[in-house]
Amino acid sequence: MDKKEVAVVGIGQTKFRARIPEKSYFELAFDATKEALDNAGISHKEVDSAVFGIYNDLFERQIMPDTYIQDYLGLYGKSGTRVTTGGATGGYAFRAAYAEVASGLSDITLLIGVEKAQDNFDWSQYKSTPEVLKSIAYSADMTWEFPVGAYAASSYALLATAHMKKYGTTEEQAALVSIKNHSNAFKNPYAQSPLKLSVKDVMDSRMITYPFKMYDCSLYTEGASVLVLMNKDTVKKYKISDPVWVMGIGSSNDKSFTGFRSVHDALGNYGDIADLRNHYEAARIAYKMAGISNPFKELDVAELHDAFSFTELQAYEAMGFTTRGGGGRFIEEGHSLIDGDLPVSPSGGLLGAGHAVGATGVMQIGEVAKQLKGEAGERQVKIEKGRGLAHSIGGPGSSYATVTILGV
Amino acid sequence: MPKTSTEKARETVKKEVRSVPIEKIIDEVIDKQLKVNPGIVEKDKYFEIPDKIVMFYKYSYGSQSRFFKTLKEDAKLSGTKCSKCNFVYFPPRANCSECYSDVEWIDISNEAVVLSSTTVWYSNSEFFDRVPFAMAYIKPVNADTAILQRIELNDKEYAEPNSKVMARFRKERRGAISDFWYELL
Known part of the structure; x- marks a missing residue:
C-alpha cells in the first residue's frame, strides 16, 4: 500500500x-475540536x-462519556466510537481513527x-x-493485584527495579530524563509542569514507590x-498544503499479568x-510499515511516553535508539x-x-506533526529526514503499546 | 374484573421491603466532613457538589474458586498445570492460554523467589493508611509464573530481586488474596 x-x-x-x-469534559473536547477544525480549515459538518x-x-464521573461529547459537538448523525486502553488510549484511538480513514469508511475523521x-x-x-x-x-486486576495494593506507579516501578537489576540502570540516569522533560516544558505554552531541576532535586524528592521519587512521576x-x-x-480536494502523513503504525499488547512474562514464551x-x-x-511492526531500518539515524524527533522517568530509558531501548540495557x-x-x-519529547512529555x-x-x-511541519515555535527541532515517532503506552506493566510514525 | 398493571404494581410495592440504601450512609459521612470544612467546595467561580459512584458486589471467582476455597480452608496454595504443555499457572487458570488444552490442579510450594520488587510510600485512598508496604512479583519454585504479593521485609527497606521468600498465612482467612503474604528468609 502506498504509505501516503x-x-x-x-x-x-x-x-x-x-x-x-x-x-466539563465535553467543553474541553469542544475547545480543542474547534481549534483543530479551524487549523484544518473545515467545519464539523x-x-x-x-x-x-x-x-x-x-474520572469523567460518567459511563459512555463519548456519546455526550458527540452530542455537544453537534456530530449527531455520524459514526462515533470510543477507545479506552489505559495510558495508551490516545495512541490506540489514533490507530482506530487511521483505520477509519484508511479503510475507506470515512474521508474525514475527528480524533478527540x-x-x-x-x-x-x-x-x-x-x-x-x-x-485519582x-x-x-x-x-489493576481486581481479584489478584488491586487487593495487594497495586496502582499505576507500583506497576511501573516493578518494571524499573527489574531493569536496574538486569542492566545496572541507576536512579541518577532516570533523574536525567526528569530534568530534560521538565526543562523542555518551558518552551511549550500548553505544558503543565515546566521546572528547572538538578539530579539532586530529583533524588531528594519524596519517595513514592521505590525507585520512583516525586519528580520521576508525571502529574495528573x-x-x-x-x-x-x-x-x-x-x-x-481541500487543497491542504501541509499534510503530515501516517507512515507506519505498530501496536502490541503483552500479558496483563506482568509476572507471566518470561523468556520462554512467544515474546x-x-x-x-x-x-x-x-x-x-510495536516498534518492529511500525518500522516495517514505514520502511525504517535504523531509527536512530532515520528519525528527526520522537515523543516517548514518560509517565515515569525510568520508562523513557526502557523505551529508548525498545524503540531501537540504543542497545538493550543502553x-x-x-x-x-x-x-x-x-x-x-x-x-x-520536546513537548516536555508527560x-x-x-x-x-x-x-x-x-x-x-x-x-x-507540529515538529515535522516546522510549527513548534521555540521548541522546534531540526527536521532533516522528515520522519518522527510517537509512542503511547498504558495498562498494567504497560501491557498496551502503540507506535506511530509520521512523515512529510 | 382483572387487575390493571398499575394495581398489580401498587400491591407489589406494598409487599417489598423498603430498606434504606447503603449509599445513604456514605452521604451522611460526607455531609459530616463537609460541616467540618464547608469551604472545601467552591460555590462562586464555579459550582461544586459532593458526589460519589458506589457499586456493591457478591462476586464469584468462577473456576478460580478452588484456589480461594483451598486458601481459606486449608491455608495452602494451589495452581494449575497444562496437561499438554506442562505449563504451571500461578495464579491458576482453568484453561491453558498457550495451547488451549485442559489443566489439572496441583499444589504450589510455599518456597519462592523474588523477581522484582518495590516498596510503596504513597498510595491510593484504599491503601493510604497502610504505607509503607512492599510488594513483589514472586515465583514459587514449582510454578512457571510469578504472582504479585506483599512481602514482610523484617526491618529491611526493600526486597532485592533473587531473594528467597516463604509464604505465610493469616489465622483468620476470608478467601481473598490478602489471606497470605511472603516473608523474606
Whole structure:
C-alpha cells in the first residue's frame, strides 16, 4: 500500500492543567475540536466520523462519556466510537481513527482525546490525589493485584527495579530524563509542569514507590487534544498544503499479568519483566510499515511516553535508539536532549507537559506533526529526514503499546 | 374484573421491603466532613457538589474458586498445570492460554523467589493508611509464573530481586488474596 494514504491535517489542544474546574469534559473536547477544525480549515459538518480517546469513566464521573461529547459537538448523525486502553488510549484511538480513514469508511475523521481527573476527591483525606490514584488502580486486576495494593506507579516501578537489576540502570540516569522533560516544558505554552531541576532535586524528592521519587512521576492533568485525519483524495480536494502523513503504525499488547512474562514464551526473544517486550514488537511492526531500518539515524524527533522517568530509558531501548540495557547511557551521552542527535519529547512529555490520559497520546502525535511541519515555535527541532515517532503506552506493566510514525 | 398493571404494581410495592440504601450512609459521612470544612467546595467561580459512584458486589471467582476455597480452608496454595504443555499457572487458570488444552490442579510450594520488587510510600485512598508496604512479583519454585504479593521485609527497606521468600498465612482467612503474604528468609 502506498504509505501516503492518510494525513493529519488539523491539530488542536487545550492547555494542560492539573485541574480545569471551570470546564466539563465535553467543553474541553469542544475547545480543542474547534481549534483543530479551524487549523484544518473545515467545519464539523464536513466530518464523517469521530473516534474518542477517553480512558477512565470514573474520572469523567460518567459511563459512555463519548456519546455526550458527540452530542455537544453537534456530530449527531455520524459514526462515533470510543477507545479506552489505559495510558495508551490516545495512541490506540489514533490507530482506530487511521483505520477509519484508511479503510475507506470515512474521508474525514475527528480524533478527540480528552480527560478530567481531579474532580475525584477523597473525603477522608480532603485531597484529590489518593482518589485519582484509586480511580486508576481499579484498572489493576481486581481479584489478584488491586487487593495487594497495586496502582499505576507500583506497576511501573516493578518494571524499573527489574531493569536496574538486569542492566545496572541507576536512579541518577532516570533523574536525567526528569530534568530534560521538565526543562523542555518551558518552551511549550500548553505544558503543565515546566521546572528547572538538578539530579539532586530529583533524588531528594519524596519517595513514592521505590525507585520512583516525586519528580520521576508525571502529574495528573486535565485537558483535551484533537486531530483531524483525511484520506489522500480529500487532502487534494481541500487543497491542504501541509499534510503530515501516517507512515507506519505498530501496536502490541503483552500479558496483563506482568509476572507471566518470561523468556520462554512467544515474546521471550525480547526478554522478561525487565524489558518492555510489546514496545519492541510495536516498534518492529511500525518500522516495517514505514520502511525504517535504523531509527536512530532515520528519525528527526520522537515523543516517548514518560509517565515515569525510568520508562523513557526502557523505551529508548525498545524503540531501537540504543542497545538493550543502553537506555541510561543514551541519556548520559545527551542524544535525547532537545539539541541532541535524536530529540525526545520536546513537548516536555508527560513529566513536563502533563498526562491528561486520553488526550496524552493525541497531544504527542500532534507534537510530532507540529515538529515535522516546522510549527513548534521555540521548541522546534531540526527536521532533516522528515520522519518522527510517537509512542503511547498504558495498562498494567504497560501491557498496551502503540507506535506511530509520521512523515512529510 | 382483572387487575390493571398499575394495581398489580401498587400491591407489589406494598409487599417489598423498603430498606434504606447503603449509599445513604456514605452521604451522611460526607455531609459530616463537609460541616467540618464547608469551604472545601467552591460555590462562586464555579459550582461544586459532593458526589460519589458506589457499586456493591457478591462476586464469584468462577473456576478460580478452588484456589480461594483451598486458601481459606486449608491455608495452602494451589495452581494449575497444562496437561499438554506442562505449563504451571500461578495464579491458576482453568484453561491453558498457550495451547488451549485442559489443566489439572496441583499444589504450589510455599518456597519462592523474588523477581522484582518495590516498596510503596504513597498510595491510593484504599491503601493510604497502610504505607509503607512492599510488594513483589514472586515465583514459587514449582510454578512457571510469578504472582504479585506483599512481602514482610523484617526491618529491611526493600526486597532485592533473587531473594528467597516463604509464604505465610493469616489465622483468620476470608478467601481473598490478602489471606497470605511472603516473608523474606
